[in-house]
Amino acid sequence: MSDRTEELQGRIKQAMASDSPLQIQAGGSKSFLCRQTTAQPLSVKGHSGIINYDPTELVLTARAGTSLKEIEQTLAASQQILPFEPPFFDDGATLGGAIATGLSGPIRPFTGSARDYVLGCQIINGKGEILKFGGQVMKNVAGYDVSRLMVGAMGTLGLLLEISIKVLPAFPNQLYLQQSHPPQEALRFMRRLSSQNLPLSGLAYEGDKVHIRLAGSGSAVKAAAAKIGGEQPADDPFWHELKEQTHAFFDGELALWRLSLPAATAYLNLPGKQLIDWGGALRWLKSDEPSRNLFQLAAGCAGHARLFRGGEADLDRIQPQLPAMRAIHQKIKHSFDPHGILNPGQLYSGF
Amino acid sequence: MDKKALIAALREILPASQVLDSTEAQRPFECDGLSAYHRLPLVTVLPEQQEQVQAIVRLCHQNRIPLVARGAGTGLSGGALPDENGVLLSLAKFNRIVDIDPDNLCATVEPGVRNLAISEAVADKGLYYAPDPSSQIACSIGGNVAENAGGVHCLKYGLTVHNIMALKVITTDGELLTIGGKTYDSPGYDLLALMTGSEGLLGIIMEVTVKLLPQPERKQVILAAFDDIGKAATAVGDIIAAGIIPAGLEMMDRLAIQAAEDFCHPGYPLDAEAILLCEIDGNNEEVSERIMQLRQVLDRTGPMHFATAETEAQRQQFWAGRKAAFPAVGRISPDYYCMDGTIPRRHLPQILKRIAELAAGCGLNVANVFHAGDGNLHPLILYDANQPGELEQAEQLGAEILELCIAVGGTITGEHGVGIEKIDQMCSQFAAAELSQFHALKNAFDPAGILNPGKAVPSLHRCAELGAMHVHHGQLPHPELERF
Numbered sequence: 001m002s003d004r005t006e007e008l009q010g011r012i013k014q015a016m017a018s019d020s021p022l023q024i025q026a027g028g029s030k031s032f033l034c035r036q037t038t039a040q041p042l043s044v045k046g047h048s049g050i051i052n053y054d055p056t057e058l059v060l061t062a063r064a065g066t067s068l069k070e071i072e073q074t075l076a077a078s079q080q081i082l083p084f085e086p087p088f089f090d091d092g093a094t095l096g097g098a099i100a101t102g103l104s105g106p107i108r109p110f111t112g113s114a115r116d117y118v119l120g121c122q123i124i125n126g127k128g129e130i131l132k133f134g135g136q137v138m139k140n141v142a143g144y145d146v147s148r149l150m151v152g153a154m155g156t157l158g159l160l161l162e163i164s165i166k167v168l169p170a171f172p173n174q175l176y177l178q179q180s181h182p183p184q185e186a187l188r189f190m191r192r193l194s195s196q197n198l199p200l201s202g203l204a205y206e207g208d209k210v211h212i213r214l215a216g217s218g219s220a221v222k223a224a225a226a227k228i229g230g231e232q233p234a235d236d237p238f239w240h241e242l243k244e245q246t247h248a249f250f251d252g253e254l255a256l257w258r259l260s261l262p263a264a265t266a267y268l269n270l271p272g273k274q275l276i277d278w279g280g281a282l283r284w285l286k287s288d289e290p291s292r293n294l295f296q297l298a299a300g301c302a303g304h305a306r307l308f309r310g311g312e313a314d315l316d317r318i319q320p321q322l323p324a325m326r327a328i329h330q331k332i333k334h335s336f337d338p339h340g341i342l343n344p345g346q347l348y349s350g351f
Numbered sequence: 352m353d354k355k356a357l358i359a360a361l362r363e364i365l366p367a368s369q370v371l372d373s374t375e376a377q378r379p380f381e382c383d384g385l386s387a388y389h390r391l392p393l394v395t396v397l398p399e400q401q402e403q404v405q406a407i408v409r410l411c412h413q414n415r416i417p418l419v420a421r422g423a424g425t426g427l428s429g430g431a432l433p434d435e436n437g438v439l440l441s442l443a444k445f446n447r448i449v450d451i452d453p454d455n456l457c458a459t460v461e462p463g464v465r466n467l468a469i470s471e472a473v474a475d476k477g478l479y480y481a482p483d484p485s486s487q488i489a490c491s492i493g494g495n496v497a498e499n500a501g502g503v504h505c506l507k508y509g510l511t512v513h514n515i516m517a518l519k520v521i522t523t524d525g526e527l528l529t530i531g532g533k534t535y536d537s538p539g540y541d542l543l544a545l546m547t548g549s550e551g552l553l554g555i556i557m558e559v560t561v562k563l564l565p566q567p568e569r570k571q572v573i574l575a576a577f578d579d580i581g582k583a584a585t586a587v588g589d590i591i592a593a594g595i596i597p598a599g600l601e602m603m604d605r606l607a608i609q610a611a612e613d614f615c616h617p618g619y620p621l622d623a624e625a626i627l628l629c630e631i632d633g634n635n636e637e638v639s640e641r642i643m644q645l646r647q648v649l650d651r652t653g654p655m656h657f658a659t660a661e662t663e664a665q666r667q668q669f670w671a672g673r674k675a676a677f678p679a680v681g682r683i684s685p686d687y688y689c690m691d692g693t694i695p696r697r698h699l700p701q702i703l704k705r706i707a708e709l710a711a712g713c714g715l716n717v718a719n720v721f722h723a724g725d726g727n728l729h730p731l732i733l734y735d736a737n738q739p740g741e742l743e744q745a746e747q748l749g750a751e752i753l754e755l756c757i758a759v760g761g762t763i764t765g766e767h768g769v770g771i772e773k774i775d776q777m778c779s780q781f782a783a784a785e786l787s788q789f790h791a792l793k794n795a796f797d798p799a800g801i802l803n804p805g806k807a808v809p810s811l812h813r814c815a816e817l818g819a820m821h822v823h824h825g826q827l828p829h830p831e832l833e834r835f
């Protein structure tokens with residue numbers, strides 16, 4: 001646990017002066033999402049430590065290099081959780097990486113995403129300025145919501161120093177259900193469950209099985225399980241394997257695509273294999289289908305695609321933007337990083 | 352472009368009846384819910400088609416004319432206060448529900464649709480829109496997005512930012528930008544979050560896709576009465592510490608209880624110094640279990656008494672008193688000034704006590720009615736604008752309360768926005784480099800600075816002048832308080 005703020009600020013100022021771009025790194029657990037560039041690596045490793053945690057406030061503040069593992073262990077000691085179930089992918093996973101990539105786990109449709117739980121942050125922008133936005137309170141509308149703007153920005157707007165996250169009490173009970181359905185029926189079934197007031201915390205489809213996870217008070221999950229019905233295994237390792245992508249579905253050399261779609265989108269007949277998460281709103285696809293086709297398909301469904309693992313290295317990995325959208329992105333980037341030294345090209349090529 | 356030419360140009364875009372330039376026709380638009388600030392715009396326009404708004408924005412942009420958007424005008428920070436050299440753009444005519452999509456659990460509405468109208472329109476499908484500001488019968492969804500409005504149920508269900516999926520926004524060049532979609536995320540920067548709470552400074556919101564939730568099977572509310580406000584405040588922390596996240600957790604003090612009781616007779620205990628309203632929702636079994644747990648926690652906090660609403664009618668009555676608290680207080684005082692600071696919950700007892708002391712010190716009364724579970728205070732400072740000096744006194748007290756909030760690690764505004772009202776306190780909350788970053792962001796959207804100028808983010812110049820007045824020997828205000 002140490003505070004490397006000054007040193008990191010120095011490195012950014014130096015990079016600015018010498019006009020040499022930086023590539024921010026931490027645990028490396030999600031580096032497969034990043035493009036390999038010639039930028040100088042800047043590691044935030046060691047800039048770590050939980051700075052503030054008071055369970056009754058439901059807020060935790062930690063330096064960006066703090067490992068997710070340490071954070072979840074600390075929270076668990078007070079029966080609390082990070083409510084967006086961030087994937088680790090590797091023990092090196094840090095809070096900064098979780099926020100910069102903005103990824104959330106299977107629980108997302110039911111409790112919210114990483115960005116939903118960010119309350120404040122401290123960053124170094126591309127001018128080497130240390131800036132603080134948001135705070136450690138539940139509600140704060142003073143100034144633009146820069147903290148949430150950092151989530152999923154892949155480090156292109158600022159180096160994250162410190163992040164304040166809202167946390168929640170852990171669910172006292174979980175229950176697992178499984179039901180077999182053909183794909184189209186599985187999707188309809190998941191939509192039906194989603195539109196009822198049920199204590200759901202996961203709704204996914206793999207093979208021919210709908211996996212249902214319930215979380216809440218003992219009586220709530222029991223009543224819901226009775227209502228929904230199905231096989232009730234004592235545990236369902238599927239959920240952890242899905243979050244961490246260690247499930248057999250994710251094996252193999254084929255590229256892994258992530259399609260984020262309106263939940264009620266019909267089953268898509270695509271080459272390769274699919275795993276459906278988020279009650280229908282997230283479709284994982286292992287396929288060698290060309291990028292162009294998948295971007296087009298996702299846009300046609302009013303959603304978007306992202307090349308998650310593997311695939312062609314020098315490609316834009318994210319759904320291409322309309323010109324007006326791209327223009328506003330470039331201007332926002334410029335407002336934080338006028339010299340273009342922070343993770344250039346890590347979100348979209350060109351900035 | 353002078354006023355005459357501007358009006359002529361606007362009448363090319365709109366029928367004459369939708370371009371108001373007389374003093375009496377524009378009177379209703381001279382202020383929002385913070386009526387201490389009021390002034391007339393050059394001209395008020397009431398378009399009803401998106402293309403008309405685009406043309407108006409282009410006209411203003413080309414001629415560098417200030418443009419202030421207005422929803423229902425219920426804002427409490429002067430955000431919709433007109434610019435005397437500009438155009439006031441009312442979005443009230445955009446009141447259509449465009450699409451209800453129960454399969455994707457969302458609805459798409461125009462910006463002028465009232466908050467409550469959304470839940471009413473989807474009620475027959477067993478769905479609702481969660482954020483419920485107390486002004487929900489009047490305020491517009493466009494205004495809710497612009498302010499990131501909260502409500503009594505946002506402790507569990509989040510603020511506007513957590514409950515919207517997509518926006519259509521007209522940018523200053525008159526282009527229509529679609530942000531987000533019926534998906535749980537979108538590629539690139541989170542512009543949905545950036546637009547939410549941007550107070551009309553970054554673009555005109557023309558369409559909002561809101562997330563809908565299935566209605567809970569059952570709701571139950573407990574009303575707990577305390578003989579001491581500090582005890583009530585401590586109970587708030589105890590409830591959260593017990594692992595309970597109520598759907599709503601609201602507090603009212605003696606003055607607010609009395610005002611509400613006189614106004615709409617919700618059945619509040621008049622002998623209490625403070626009450627807590629604590630709502631639990633979910634499926635039947637869960638509510639029963641949680642209510643039992645809540646009763647045990649409350650029992651230990653030393654209340655005078657507490658009771659669960661016996662019928663649905665009584666539950667609604669309990670909430671009616673809370674939701675009508677502002678107008679109720681409005682009846683016992685000629686004027687009131689509503690503050691909106693938010694603090695870490697653990698400081699509630701200390702800060703409520705300090706606010707009472709500050710109020711007593713200047714001879715003004717303060718009623719407290721607020722989102723206790725979120726630590727979002729709403730001290731209502733009672734004053735009489737007709738008494739010379741009282742408004743200034745109320746504003747001075749308000750400013751001191753906000754400084755208190757900052758001093759304990761809180762913020763000057765939890766949900767009402769900065770607007771014109773808290774612009775000076777922004778100088779205390781943020782450093783110059785942070786304000787510069789805000790200006791740079793604004794510049795990315797609105798380089799000419801025509802959208803709602805002078806609001807939300809103060810100029811560095813203004814802060815410098817203010818700093819010269821406020822910093823006393825480099826000392827922070829309230830050195831007696833425990834720092835964050």
Ligand SMILES: Cc1cc2nc3c(=O)[nH]c(=O)nc-3n(C[C@H](O)[C@H](O)[C@H](O)COP(=O)(O)OP(=O)(O)OC[C@H]3O[C@@H](n4cnc5c(N)ncnc54)[C@H](O)[C@@H]3O)c2cc1C
Pocket residue numbers: 383384419420421422423424425426427429430431442462483484485486489490491492493494495496497498499500501502503550551552554555556557677678766767803
């Ligand atoms: C009695 C009372 C109780 C209240 N209770 C609550 C509460 O519980 N929670 C809460 O959060 N607030 C509350 N408020 C404050 C207010 O109702 C909210 O801020 C609301 O969101 C404002 O909506 P409006 O339509 O009235 O917006 P307006 O007051 O008209 O405008 C507010 C701001 O939004 C901008 N704006 C409006 N429409 C658009 C648009 N389409 N595009 C771009 N910018 C736009 C305006 O320029 C202005 O800056 C309360 C107010 C009153 C009077």
